[in-house]
């Protein structure tokens with residue numbers, strides 16, 4: 001019992017090769033091989049493309065937020081206009097009765 005060899009859960013060779021295969025660095029833009037010392041992309045061209053992609057995504061997020069705000073404001077304006085119209089209608093009806 002106490003002299004039983006601890007069994008490794010996964011063969012060491014499989015772990016080593018799996019880690020090597022999954023950690024091979026690739027470019028976030030073109031998917032090509034990337035030097036490990038470079039961050040995210042393989043070249044200046046791909047780095048510029050990634051920057052443009054992120055700027056576009058950021059702009060889309062900002063515009064979506066602004067649009068949602070404007071839609072909310074429009075709904076509130078419509079509500080207030082309906083209130084004003086209702087009050088004006090009531091006022092006109094009251095004066096006609098006088």
Ligand SMILES: [Zn+2]
Pocket residue numbers: 027028029030031032041042043046
């Ligand atoms: Zn690339």
